[in-house]
Amino acid sequence: MTGNTGNTGNTGNTGNTGNTGNTGNFGGGWFLPDRVDLPFVTEVYPVSGAPDGHISDLRRTALAKFPRRNWAANWNAWLVLHEFADKNWKPAATAALDAVKAQFNPTAELDDLVLAAQNERADALGEILAQDGEFFSAFMGLLTMTPGSHPKTFRVMHIASQIASFAALYFKGAYDRPRPTHLCPALLPSIPVPGHSSFPSGHSTQAHLMALCISHLLAQAVSPANFPQAEVDALTKDLAVLADRIARNRELAGLHFENDSKGGAELAKALFATLTSSGVTKFDEAIGEAKSEWPA
Secondary structure, eight states, X not given: OGGGGGGGGXXXXXXXXXXXXXXXXXXXXXXXXXXXXXXXXXXXXXXXXXXTSOOGGGGOOOOSSOOGGGSOHHHHHHHHHHHHHTSOOHHHHHHHHXXXXXXXXXXXXXXXXXXXXXXXXXXXXXXXXXXXXXXXXXXXXXXXXXXXXXXXXXXXXXHHHHHHHHHHHHHHHHHOOOOXXXXXXXXXXXXXXXXXXXXXXXXXXXXXXXXXXXXXXXXXXXXXXXXXXXXXXXXXXXXXXXXXXXXXXHHHTTSOOHHHHHHHHHHHHXXXXXXXXXXXXXXXXXXXXXXXGSOO
């Protein structure tokens, strides 16, 4: 295990979920070697009748703006976030979170977390570890898709994740609730405790907003012949269950109270209402583009 010492610096990477897909839309990069003695750009392009065998202008293009398809999912999400941030999203979200916060019973919930650590954490550890870094793959597995097969849907997932993170961190700063481990250090989570406060759960907010946005997208793509309502209904239910499971795993890890998870779910509903009713045009455009990918 000595060789793992160098991984210490990775502590605190929780929250990097949104970085999935920074390089292009496939979540990865590449390296293309080019010859030093004969760079590819100098290769001759044969043109009939040209005295030197090529005309360099034929190997140039004219673009008025950066191609839409080249916007990576993560960076495209920032464009939607900037538009969303100008909407009046905070009052409804605050009211929803205040209502959840009023139900908080830290003593009872800590007792539940102790029992969960004893009885459920070991079985859930695989998912806890996987979802700590990212859970896009869980949603893609459920939908039987990849960033390559459904790049526009992948963009919608990133939009939801980015807006959820933005809003959750705003309210974390406003409520400043201690983590369960601050009240009961013996919970000893199996993964690093993120460096921000507990309420609402960011994972819960992200997962639930992703589920709502994808369900909204699928509802736009319903086709009696190719994508029947029954199939969409089944996926919608599964998406909601997956979001609940991701949030619950953070409780089993000892990182969040149940009330944090509920807060994230309610915040996601408020954010979704703003996204779909306040004229966030870039979000509407993203949904319109993505629905053409279903059910293919």
